[in-house]
Amino acid sequence: MKKRIFLLCCVVGIMMPTAVYGQDVPVTNAAVEQSNMYEGTIVQLRNDTGRCYYLTQQAAVADFLTEWKNVWLTGKPAELSYGYDRYGFYVLSDEQADHQDVQYVVYPNQNILSRITYTKDKISGQTVDIQSEYMEISSETMQSIVIKLETIEETYYPYDVMLYIRDIRGLPVEYADINKLGIFLNSYLHVFQNAFIDANGTLKISLEDWNTIFATQYGNTKNLVYQNGTIKNNALSTNISCQNINGKVYIPLRDAVNHFGHLSMEWDKQMRKAVIEDIGFSVE
Structure with missing residues (x-):
């Protein structure tokens, strides 16, 4: 069943503590290289104030995800010493492979990036496994990422606009239809x-x-x-x-x-x- 746009900010807030302290697994760059750029893909960004923004234009999404992948590959495996993050974002799509959702988290104070994979049961849709990966990057690279994320806040859909698109009559909207x-x-x-x-x-x-x-x-x-x-x-x-x-x-x-x-x-x-x-x- 295709995923719909729901109140994902609430989901992010609920899942973040579990995600940060979820099961650690070795970093696998091959997994990072797998494409998440489906038709209709959206990036949902949450900042440290709990405010949500959406990056929806396909070219901008592709550019954003490509930059993230390149930065990730330049880092080195790391451990998270404490769980205070500033930005978290999801890659949302009408189609997701292998019944998995991926959350990306940025920890500017530690110069660490994180990928958190939620594997869901194919029948119930409930999360059955959480795996976290952490990558340390340079402070200069982190500053570049933070600037990019802050620019998104100024440029793309704020959460209340997306709510208007999705929820004014309570009707679900396909991700691919947003733009x-x-x-x-x-x-x-x-x-x-x-x-x-x-x-x-x-x-x-x-x-x-x-x-x-x-x-x-x-x-x-x-x-x-x-x-x-x-x-x-x-x-x-x-x-x-x-x-x-x-x-x-x-x-x-x-x-x-x-x-x-x-x-x-x-x-x-x-x-x-x-x-x-x-x-x-x-x-x-």
Whole structure:
């Protein structure tokens, strides 16, 4: 069963003491070299204040994990003298091999990195084994990692934004869908199947996407069709522009939203999602 985004900050807080003092095993660089870079991968970062952040863009995740692996391989096996950490992060994915979760922990005051592997029972999903590995690195390298982590705090999704994506209606969201173009329609998340942002920064979606998404809440009252080069709403012509690309018709999302006076749209650049709310019909 695919993993979903849940209240992982709580999980991190509960599991950290066990993880720090879990079973020590020899460091195996071969295990570190195994790829964790699945489609839809997310890095969840927790700092020493308990605040959570998410690194979601695939290129940024790949860069982050590659840097971590390279730093790990330059270190030497170590033991942890005490358990005060400043940063911990998980690599989250819709698919994880061998029913394992991996937590990464940074101990700046000791110049130590840690990998903690949680092996889960294939049937119950309960953790059945915890193995910890520690690697000592130079103080200069540690400083570079800390700077990178602090930059993430300033740049990427804070926890409450991710909660909005995941939990506004209590509906689970696939990790792979987080960065796809889509909309929140009255707080429900919909991911576009056919959409793009053109050279002018205009978000255009297919008629199929529009009709499928809006039918879920409005039936066919918002249905749009393409006839003789124009867009019509229930047989009535509109001023919504359109573009025919290889037989598929696209419309500017904002133009379509503005056609219906009771809808309001904002664009969230960080989430790459349009936020559309039904503000009701205005009365003059």
